[in-house]
Amino acid sequence: MSDWHWARAAEGVPHSGPRPFGWQEDRITLHPDEANLVEQAISDRIAGKAVRGIAADWCDLGVTGTRGGRPNAQTVTQIITAPRVCGYRANRGELLLIPETGQPVHGQWEPIVMPERWHAVCATFSPGSLYLHRGSGAPRRTGQKRPTPRYLATGFLRCGALRPDGTMCRGALCAQKGRSRKSPYVYSCRSCGRCSISGPLADEALEQLVFSEAQGLAKLPPLMRDRWRSGEMELEEKRKVVASVVTRCIVRPGVKGAASWDHSRVEPLPEHPGRAGWRYAEPTGP
Incomplete structure (x- = not known):
């Protein structure tokens, strides 16, 4: 089963399970409204907007996830940092590469943004927050110390x-x-x-x-x-x-x-x- 899933991933076949936010049930065609939200969220985040603010905006609009839940900062982060938004295919926390060229494997679905935009939005987060470290099947980053607060009022x-x-x-x-x-x-x-x-x-x-x-x-x-x-x-x-x-x-x-x-x-x-x-x-x- 593991080999079968890996082979499907290497061929760029979409993930199984619930449909990803931004795509329709076929997991290939973009969902117009959701894809626009994701694209705007990526632009807002690159421009410096707090991800919690983006999640609050989605809640104000009545947006729900594909399982009916209300969006929060973590789910928005996972959505906009997932490699699928630019067409890349990942499996168990690894970005799949073509052996002959070393270039990322492209999925069979329509991308929401260009790879440059995906790299730019990922750069605004710490590594442990990214989809590749927290998404489905991804290994968790452990043993890291929490950063020491730099200012007096932090947390109060x-x-x-x-x-x-x-x-x-x-x-x-x-x-x-x-x-x-x-x-x-x-x-x-x-x-x-x-x-x-x-x-x-x-x-x-x-x-x-x-x-x-x-x-x-x-x-x-x-x-x-x-x-x-x-x-x-x-x-x-x-x-x-x-x-x-x-x-x-x-x-x-x-x-x-x-x-x-x-x-x-x-x-x-x-x-x-x-x-x-x-x-x-x-x-x-x-």
Whole structure:
């Protein structure tokens, strides 16, 4: 059976099983609406759009997968990084090559984009996120350490933008490169793409929450503040101090063209309804 599947793959025969998103039931002819969504998603991702934002757009349009599920960041990533979008054939996590030429095997189906576009969109993701490492039958990348956060507020911020139905997004805000000297990095929502905040502003706001507003709720030794502000305290220790005082923080959408930073945009988020967003912790010295 394994040899049979490999032979079919080498001949460019489409995958069996549920039809892939973007193609009709024959797995060869493009599905006009879905193929257009995939092509636009690839263009948006190459242009820098967050994949969670693309998934949110699909959800707003009422798009569902071929099995009826709602699209999320992972499924969108798998769809747009699958070799099939440019006509290439893969099997069990390997891109199949023609032995005589070393060129990729082309499938018998209609491609959505050119190979150059597929390579470009794959380059926007870390290797472990690609279809070839996470798709059906692909070997998983294991033994990799999670990257150490580079900024203070990473992992603490949640989106306070309102969805069309009036509910709060609460998606994670992730750090990315900014466009000015004042804000060399920013935290942006990867779920809805409707909320972002200057990185230095968010970090300052967290520091203010920890050492000003938290007083009387969490007892922080004076020496801790001195070590923090003198630069003696490393980022990892600062993040532990923040985590001991607040759980998560909501970031309210800002006002375009505001002349000054508004630290009140960052508010502690309660762990449970009806509670304030403080941990009531008592760190014990450096």
